Amino acid sequence: MRFPTVAAAIIAGAIILPAGTALADGDAAAGEKVFKKCMSCHTVEAGKTKATGPNLLGVVGRKAGTADYKYSDALIQAGEGGLVWTPEALDDYIEDPKEFLAAQLGIDKSKVKNKMAFKLKKDDQRADVIAYLSSLSN
Numbered sequence: 001m002r003f004p005t006v007a008a009a010i011i012a013g014a015i016i017l018p019a020g021t022a023l024a025d026g027d028a029a030a031g032e033k034v035f036k037k038c039m040s041c042h043t044v045e046a047g048k049t050k051a052t053g054p055n056l057l058g059v060v061g062r063k064a065g066t067a068d069y070k071y072s073d074a075l076i077q078a079g080e081g082g083l084v085w086t087p088e089a090l091d092d093y094i095e096d097p098k099e100f101l102a103a104q105l106g107i108d109k110s111k112v113k114n115k116m117a118f119k120l121k122k123d124d125q126r127a128d129v130i131a132y133l134s135s136l137s138n
Helices: 003-024 028-037 073-080 087-095 097-105 123-135
Strands: none
Touching: 028 123, 073 097, 087 097, 087 123
16 A cells, blocks of 8 residues: 555655756846845844844755744744745745745634735746855855
8 A cells, every 4th residue: 555655755746846946946146136125124144133034044944933033923833833944935935925824824814923024926036036045054
């Protein structure tokens, strides 16, 4: 009875692969330019912080809600539930933060209280910003 498990894994991989491939195609240099839209709230400068958003230096691979910042309860709960900022998770979050957190927490979107209201709707811009953030390290 291992076949259904293996088949499910193959199908899941096929579904996930296109998103990962698109994200891998992001251009870090272009992402640095797109990140200017984010700089009113965020920084990527070591040792710096802003009152309006967390420092995103080293965000890729970090557990959600754990950097030095006063996060919303929803984001803290998602992190406590195991959310780690993978490129795919960042892509979904940046596209629609409230929708993403609602799905993570299994609650209605109208009940999500989150500080990030900005949405980056263009797929290529999200891929570029994520490539930029992925290129940075602490």
